[in-house]
Amino acid sequence: MSSWSSRLSELGLTLPPVVPPLAAYQPAVRTGNLVYTAGQLPMVDGELMFRGKVAEGAEGIVSPDDAKAAARQAALNALAAVDALVGLDAIVQIVKVVGFVASADGFAGQPGVVNGASELIGEIFGDAGKHARSAVGVNELPIGAPVEVELIVEVKP
Structure with missing residues (x-):
């Protein structure tokens, strides 16, 4: 593969x-060979694509499928924040994905929702996209x- 940017194009994706x-923060910050994105x-x-808490089948609630698309x-x-800071093609490895899901009472499908982020990372980065992850209901x-969603990404020195 020539670059992550070309892989993005092959998938028909563009970074927004x-x-x-x-508030008072930066979209992404580099320290050494790591880039941390803000949530x-x-x-x-x-x-926002969708607004509200995630649950199964309740009116006025974001469905798990819609929440997965949102993730x-x-x-x-x-990834756009990483690209703006160091360039997408500087990425060596996606180290960690952290996903927070605004969950209605009783919803326990956070891992499936955060798969929206993880699956995208896998599509783009293949083996370099294999990451540790947290999926947290809030x-x-x-x-x-x-x-x-926030990322921790290893980049070239």
């Missing part, structure tokens, strides 16, 4: 613009988002 911070929400053109978008947004996320 970096989502501007909602990224499923923003598209300045708006995929949040991961794309995190009561609320910023601005009513159903998911938030």
Whole structure:
């Protein structure tokens, strides 16, 4: 493979613009050979894809399938933050994915939701996308988002 950028193109994907911070932080920070992203929400053109807590079958609730799609978008947004800081092609390994899922009472499907992020990473990076992961259920996320994703990425020196 010539580059991660070309792999993204092969998949028909483009990185979105970096989502501007909602508070006092940077979208991504490098220390040594690691880049840490801030938690990224499923923003598209300045708006959340979905809003609310995740559960099965309740009206006014984000479905697990929609939340999985939102996690995929949040991961794309995190990759955009990495790209803006060091360039996508500097990535050596995706080290860790952390996903937070705003969960309605009784919802325990966080791993399936965060698979939206993990599967995207696998599609793009193959073996270099094999990562450690946390999928955490939380009561609320910023601005009513159903998911938030952050990455830790190893980059070239």
